Amino acid sequence: MYNLKELALMDENGKRSDGRGIDELRSIKITVGVVKNADGSAYIEFGKNKIIVAVYGPREVHPKHMALPDRCVLRCRYHMSPFSTDTRKNPAPSRREVEISKVMRESLEPSLILSDYPRAVIDVFVEVLQADGGSRCAGINAASVALADAGINMRDLVSACAAGRLSDNIVLDINDLEDKEGDADMPVAYLPNLEQVTLLQLDGKVTTAQFSECLEKAISGCKSVYEIQKEALMKKYFGNEMELKEEA
Amino acid sequence: MQEIKRRYVIPGDKIIEGNYKPLMNVVKSGNYLVSTRVGIAEAGKDGVKVIPLSGVYIPRVNDLVIGKIIDRSSLSWDVDINACFFAHLPAQDVFGRDFSPAKDDMGRQLSIGDLIIARIVSFDRTRDPMLTVQDKDLGKIPYGEFIKISPTRVPRLIGKRGSMIQTIEQATQTRVIIGQNGIVVVTGRDPDGLSLAAKAIKMVEEESHTTNLTQRVKTLLNVQDPVDPEQPESMNASSSTESSTQPQPDIESSTQPQPDIESSTSNNSKSGSGSKEKHRNDNSEESSNNDSNSDQKEKNQE
Structure with a gap:
């Protein structure tokens, strides 16, 4: 059984179930400004994950008693569509979705300057259209871009990526199969310019050395994701120009 | 002060290193000035700022705004000014100081759905914006x-x-x-x-x-x-x-x-x-x- 599992997750050439190498990310595509009615939005394809994020605000808080006098409230809703998985997912918020909403909010909060918007609220809606493992990381990436698109003051973007353990190998960017059959999964969210970790979860068992390797690998993945986020934002606002051309 | 080249920035981008004054949409992080918005960074004599390319309207005192009456209480109208807060237009501002909620019919002056052009007279972190139409060319926009x-x-x-x-x-x-x-x-x-x-x-x-x-x-x-x-x-x-x-x-x-x-x-x-x-x-x-x-x-x- 063990051999079979190992064979399925990684072949003798070090290739994973979907043909990737140990340090390879899935293909990532981010589009900014896809929801016309939202203040900011983004769509991300992270491997087979397809997620749309819409940001509303800062706006008036309802119910009003939730408002904070000195800063803005950040609300985050992670939701999986009924058709996002192979068997129908009940659209009611599950325990897992409530938890992911909370950890997403906590991973985004440090990047925002919420004290600039007292008595207001920022709503972040994360809708998973298709799930394939690592949807919380993909959701955080898209949410951060959508928040920047909404023009909310931020200290940095948040980039997220998971790493994990398949037998003795520490691999980058765990997919659905590796998440279910692998030995450990560690999603990490990171502020690339400030070099701070805003989310670190671990499901599974790792040694201290493996933990360090896992974290290092996840952070390097976050840095790669950041470049894609940056490119997506630049493309939306400045077209293909990366440098501002001054007129003579 | 050394002039920096204007350039495109996104949140978190380091604009310049050194002892510059952070102005609009810029924060200090260590020895760097960092952008907080997507926009164009530029430095002037006073400091470094980022001209934003997106974001909602944040009210500021003395701004001229166009708003829509959305509700009214006995003493004021609530106005949607496309910001994160509704603004208030006191009835006294329209009727004068002898306004009496018992005698004067607020609906005769402004009704829900009307568009007005007004000036923001006060706004801060603790209070909603207050409007006035007591100035030349301010008031209801008829069509x-x-x-x-x-x-x-x-x-x-x-x-x-x-x-x-x-x-x-x-x-x-x-x-x-x-x-x-x-x-x-x-x-x-x-x-x-x-x-x-x-x-x-x-x-x-x-x-x-x-x-x-x-x-x-x-x-x-x-x-x-x-x-x-x-x-x-x-x-x-x-x-x-x-x-x-x-x-x-x-x-x-x-x-x-x-x-x-x-x-x-x-x-x-x-x-x-x-x-x-x-x-x-x-x-x-x-x-x-x-x-x-x-x-x-x-x-x-x-």
Whole structure:
């Protein structure tokens, strides 16, 4: 059984179930400004994950008693569509979705300057259209871009990526199969310019050395994701120009 | 102070290292100045700032805004000014100091759904914005074409010393009233002129960060310019750091000073040639809606 599992997750050439190498990310595509009615939005394809994020605000808080006098409230809703998985997912918020909403909010909060918007609220809606493992990381990436698109003051973007353990190998960017059959999964969210970790979860068992390797690998993945986020934002606002051309 | 090259930035980008003063949309992080918004970073004599390209409207005292009455209590109206807070217009401001909720009928002056142009008299972190219509050319807007644009594009729409908006007005025979909150009302008799003006305004919004925009607007409006009134010579002498919030790298407006806003009155003439008063507006813009609601349009006729 063990051999079979190992064979399925990684072949003798070090290739994973979907043909990737140990340090390879899935293909990532981010589009900014896809929801016309939202203040900011983004769509991300992270491997087979397809997620749309819409940001509303800062706006008036309802119910009003939730408002904070000195800063803005950040609300985050992670939701999986009924058709996002192979068997129908009940659209009611599950325990897992409530938890992911909370950890997403906590991973985004440090990047925002919420004290600039007292008595207001920022709503972040994360809708998973298709799930394939690592949807919380993909959701955080898209949410951060959508928040920047909404023009909310931020200290940095948040980039997220998971790493994990398949037998003795520490691999980058765990997919659905590796998440279910692998030995450990560690999603990490990171502020690339400030070099701070805003989310670190671990499901599974790792040694201290493996933990360090896992974290290092996840952070390097976050840095790669950041470049894609940056490119997506630049493309939306400045077209293909990366440098501002001054007129003579 | 060492001048830095203007450049595109996103949140978290390090703009410059050293002891510079952070101005608009810039924070200090260690020894660096870091952008907090997507926009264009530039440094002036006073410090470093980022001209934002997206964001909602944050009210500021003395801004002229166009708002919609959404509710009323016994002493004031609530006004939606396209910001994160509703503004209040006290009934005393309209009826005078002897206003009595028992005697005076507030509905006779302003009813729900009316558009008004007003000035923000007070706003801070602890209180909602308070409006006044006690000034020349402020008050109810009786009719016009309603257009919403991103508040960050307002300075660009106005243009340097009002050049862009004047071009549009003259070419389409309309009057354009612009609120700092990104709401624009166009009035005029000619329906073709109205739709052309609306088209030009949309164009300015969508292409605000591109170069040579004034020329393209003139082409759209079929305007021949014998002598171009705005030469890049007017890289203005006035406060270059404070002035331009608009995104464009276009020199014409990049340093454009305070836009002139034409305010409307409740009694402006139908031809749109009513009294015009130029209001100086500070166009440094903190935040605004992004393009999302830009297409929203509705007619307000009374």
